[in-house]
Amino acid sequence: MSESTAPAAGLVVHGTGPNPEAWLPAAMRTALNAAADLGEGAQVELVVQGPAVALLAEASGPAGQLGDLVAAGVGVLACGNSLRSAGLAAGDLTSGVGVVPAAVGHLARRQWSGWAYVRI
Template structure:
């Protein structure tokens, strides 16, 4: 799936986390995404992009499985950086079902912003 085609040309919201990420911080990011969904409505694209060592919290053995699955059910895309996954020794098949990947988070963020998406770093 080509990530930039998920919500067509509609504008959306990018929520970006880079670097170390604790479980509580991820929970806060996912709550922010849920709050954004409630306010922006079902037509807005919302993506949570995880880059850096925090991608380990997206693995299928993560204690964050329930929170991630709940957020994904709200039509919030959760994306892991492919480069960060490789650095962490993980592959796409190691992730919680429903978590997608992008080859390079930095390029995905740039493409979305060029397309008019809003950017928030949490």
Template sequence: MSDNEGTPVVPQAPNGPGLLIHAAGPLEPDTLAGILRSSANARAALEPGAAIEVVVQGPGVRLLTADSPVSETITHTRQLDVEVLACANSMRSAGLETEDLTAGISTFPAAVAHLAERQWQGWAYVRP
């Protein structure tokens, strides 16, 4: 199933490990914008094609909506080939549906499981 169709989607792991940036808890717009800028900086500094994901968990998922003050920053980050992912459990707690999200954001069922899987696959984990 593709992005924003109503059912959680676990993105496919790329070939080789990547960088996982974990944004958890309540987030202010400036905080999430800074995390997204960090992912853009990583994109510029890492080898071409390196996989980068920003995983948003907790009440901060509210900042991933189409009407968010950081939706433009999210779109720019996605254009840099950085995946922005929302935890479906967190979305449910926040009363959000996938169609509420900024275009291009993928979802997955549970952040804790996704984080573990990526680390088992050899991904680097960063929590700003």
């Protein structure tokens, strides 16, 4: 989803920090639960930053659960800067994962547009 076509409001769930094997599944569940609770018209995104972007390239890891998020309409986005730091490219990611140039910029624009923010 491009910034110019994004709805006026939604929820952005931000996942970052040490021990991504622990928090990424929790962030994915949080985004899925939010999408279910907020209903069909709500926009929910999960933005993954830091070393956890590497887990989005492993079909056998947490990324294997992306189908549920995509089916629920949750946008899953990896930070482009984090991908570069991890030595990965957008093509390395599991199908359904998008890329934003910089998580920090994307998060700021979402909040300026009225989106709610939750950090996991």
